[in-house]
Amino acid sequence: MLRYHMGWEGAGAGKKAQGKRIRPLLVLLSAIATGSNWNDFLPVAASVELIHNFSLIHDDIEDSSELRRGRETAWKKWGIPQAINAGDLLFTIAHTSLIKHSTALSDAEILEAAKLLHQTCIRLTQGQFLDMDFENREIVPVEKYWLMIEGKTAALMSCSAELGALKADPVTRQLFGEFGRSIGLAFQIQDDILGLWGETAATGKSSDSDLISKKKTLPILYALQNNETFAHQWINGITSEQEAGEAAELLRSDGTYEYTRDLVEKFTQDAVKKLKLTNLDNDAFHALLMLTDQLVARDQ
């Protein structure tokens, strides 16, 4: 089950099914940028990627998502009970990778990393709690959205960059954490943009549009507060692809798209600013800047 979910085996296995692997890339590039040997951080990099994948297995159950990266989800293939348990196993394996296999780190460094990773997992579940809670609420203030994505997306990205910079001085390490957080926020809002205005084929997710699945993303929350016409459509229910297309067009021209896109831009600039404050200047540093640009320009 885990090998299938990781995209290594079964129908549709391969690069696309393995995801973007941004988090381990953040770990390794941050390690190199701060003068560490990337080999030493492979178990840490594996850890964050496996934590991310564990959360996807459980999220897919929680959201009743039938497709992930263009393939049937674990619970759809093996049923909810076995998928919950497989997720629990992956969670444990993720932490084991860090704790058992980080032979190049000192005991104190491993414990420091493990504490940060567990703290991050606590925040992941807090974000996920809010995300599910939103579904039962008619009105969600935009401020709550920020709390939600801080946990659901920014926490693990921040943790990844900070873990890579584990051996750097405290100030640099914190800047890497803040860099990762800003990337995470930009990344999530870009995801929201794709969920509303992107092409299904490109994202490979199960629902065509967040408008139909009634997901309370940032542009939708913003438009609910600022566009009465849209608010009425939303309350009445957007069910067909045509209605979703028309609503998406409406939100493209009323300022919602601009508002959302500006925020992606703002957090991307924040990320770049934090990284530059480290005063580093090496290949990995520039690769991190490039990665930041690519993430927000992506169409999937």
Added chain:
Amino acid sequence: MLRYHMGWEGAGAGKKAQGKRIRPLLVLLSAIATGSNWNDFLPVAASVELIHNFSLIHDDIEDSSELRRGRETAWKKWGIPQAINAGDLLFTIAHTSLIKHSTALSDAEILEAAKLLHQTCIRLTQGQFLDMDFENREIVPVEKYWLMIEGKTAALMSCSAELGALKADPVTRQLFGEFGRSIGLAFQIQDDILGLWGETAATGKSSDSDLISKKKTLPILYALQNNETFAHQWINGITSEQEAGEAAELLRSDGTYEYTRDLVEKFTQDAVKKLKLTNLDNDAFHALLMLTDQLVARDQ
């Protein structure tokens, strides 16, 4: 949700809802018996109890159990999605207790303990995998049952006793682990006895009888292999309380009860033997012997 599940809050909160807390007791008594300060092991004791409780939240979803310790289960109260996520949070908190709060242990000791606890969690999920897998099989050989309870019950009991003996010499530490394992096996088989011949009121679980919920426990697997009359009843389906009562009577007189009870006795004696091999002789040591006796004499 977690405070409710732990039995601290909400309807029916109190001692009975908090469970027997055997695992933390094993940690603390093993610590004292091997000359450690029990205060130093409180975060470890909390860890194993929280791991146990995390597994119960997810098990209850996986088994569709509506009652736990006489109260509504978490998923029944808050729905499956929120209960999965609450379980994930408890899992993280459990590990955090050990890693972050064991201030009286050295970094090397904490890592050693964390590795053992994670290894145990892997075995827990393996046992749970088999348990669920059994439900889809007509025939389960008794040998598979042993594999299943090694993971599902013995692993965490073994881990608890071994963790308490963390500061002892390697031989003593291993003996405590084996002691805990034997207690775990005896404990689980005693649970199987209660599930077939015990009083519902005493156990507080949701299904009246393992015969009705079609749980493949040791006495049932044994009787399926050795009693054709019972095998026919089982295949036809035991649905009423009266049928279950009659089948339980049948298995009490055909040797199944004796076989099962003898195994509880055997593993209890194994546990006592391992403990005595440590050549310890102090109050906590004798308390562990008493605990062993009480566990297998329990009626709930």
